[in-house]
Amino acid sequence: MRRWGEVPLAIAAVLFMMAARPALAAAAAEPAPVNWTAIAMFLIFVLSTLYITFWAARRRATRAQFYTAGGEITGLQNGLAIAGDYISASSFLGVSALIYSYGYDGVVYVIGTIAGWPIVMFLLAERLRNLGRYNVADVVSYRLGRAPIRIFSAVGALIVIAMYLVGQMIGAGQLIKLLFGLDYDYAVLLMGALMIVYVTFGGMLATTWIQIVKAVLLLLGVSYIGFAVLWRFGFDLNALIVTAVDAHPKHDAIMRPGLLLTDPISTVSLGIALMFGTPGLPHILMRFFTVPNTKEARKSILFASSFMGYFYLLLLIIGFGAIALVSTNPEYLDASGALRGGGNMAAVLLAHAVGGNLFMGFISAVTFATILAVVSGLALSGATAVSHDLYANVFRHGRANDRQEVLVSKIATVALGIVAVAIGILAQKQNIAFLGGLAFAVAASTNFPPLLLSIYWRGLTTRGAVVGGCLGLLSSVGLTVLSPTIWVHALGYASPIFPYDSPTLFSMPLAFIGAWLVSILDRSPEAATVKARFEEQYIRSETGIGSIKSS
């Protein structure tokens, strides 16, 4: 494998030159100036990550290496990687922008984003580690029928991943155009190419280290912004808030809920999606198979949640800091008083306000790194769904060897990358803000209910899991299409058929009820067999007896 290590460097160098040259020429005609600091810092990041990929590519290319880095990641490393995998650009820029625009209601998003982690810890992580090997489908299909569960899990995972991936791609393209002055199409292409190189050559090991590097850079970056904002206000939080309330056009209203979350049912539904979406995200749950045992799995979550708690507290300061320091400075506003470059720029402009051009360049590069780390985790988990679930377990009935499975995984990564870039470029002008929310809603309604029930409820049958999950999938996607966001704003109908913005309040219970009802009515001999196998699964999930060492 040694000679392959050289390839990523060469490919990336060529791609970057391809992307940069015409883009820089095009950028001259556009209002966004080329930000050389940002580009230089980003290049340093890309070169370091390619070095990591080169280093990771020298390992033996087994399934276990490719999917889970041989299970040799430590708790601290995995904790950082989880934070790097979970905190997306929409978390960093999108949520700080929500706080910038709506105050308190933006903070509600922050709370929802972190609220799912205790559920992951208390109910899932250790049991996943004891029962599974490479991905969540290993766990759900532990006693349930292999083919139907693998197909369903792969489809559920791929749908969530596709929505998440396309959302990140489009957001990233627009952002890079703005931050670096690179052309949109080339930005998306460059990102897709880097993602493919990282995952195909470096597998989980490279992806993990890219997420770790990104997490450290992001935590350092937001620490500096937060510290600098507090410094400006003499470390007096009340002074910061008084200035922000003064500066915001809605004044006092940003100190209480109500500017964004106006409909009670939609608010509760969103709250459910945010909390239970996290334990349904395949790329996040996959990270628990990269550690050697349950103790390290626990440590990962403790580290991850501490880093994220710290990050999200700083995000509050950044949001209010942006109201106080960015919205009051005409340099950052256009003629109508809106932020230059759009609402999502609040955190980036605040970085400029407290750290000048150099620091804004750093934050821009960190944002790009953030997106790369997240899309790589998504791509790897999507590729695993194709190669491990569909190819190895369904198509080859579990008889594929290491080489074949890894090869299929790499082909799947390339295919996913090409599809994501193509959709990203075609859908450039579409309003994709709903995609992130939809990914959480679908994850909470499709992936989470069968997973939870398969671990805890003896009575769950294969049919129950598949029917329940499919009901959750169809209802969450269907209700979103009929909701105001798509039916009215995107499709142009006069009034929505489904009046609420988030479907999860209805779609998640539907999945649970469907799974329960079909399971108790299932009198097939297969149902009796899978129920009988629960005992062994239960003992293994509690103790890890018989659990497979990943390496």
Place this chain on the structure above:
Amino acid sequence: MDEITMKKIRADVDFRTLTRSRSMLSWLLTAAMLILYFGFILMVAFAPGALTMIGAPASILSFIIPIALILAPVILISIYVWRANARFDGLTAKIMGKFR
């Protein structure tokens, strides 16, 4: 694992202690998180006025509940990890020693 081993594990006193105490702790902490979080979400949805009564209009005190809710997951997870390290790992090792 054969039938007989499974029956033995099931009847084992350490296994019973482990599963009983761990499931009690995890469901208790899960319930705590659900109550805190959905208590807050329901207030935001149906009684936003109740959340503004604390503190002066423009003071950090208005964010005391949101900040507590950002820290709650970290605190609850710490409690779980602390208990698990202190108690569950030892019990698991004992069971493994007996039945492996």
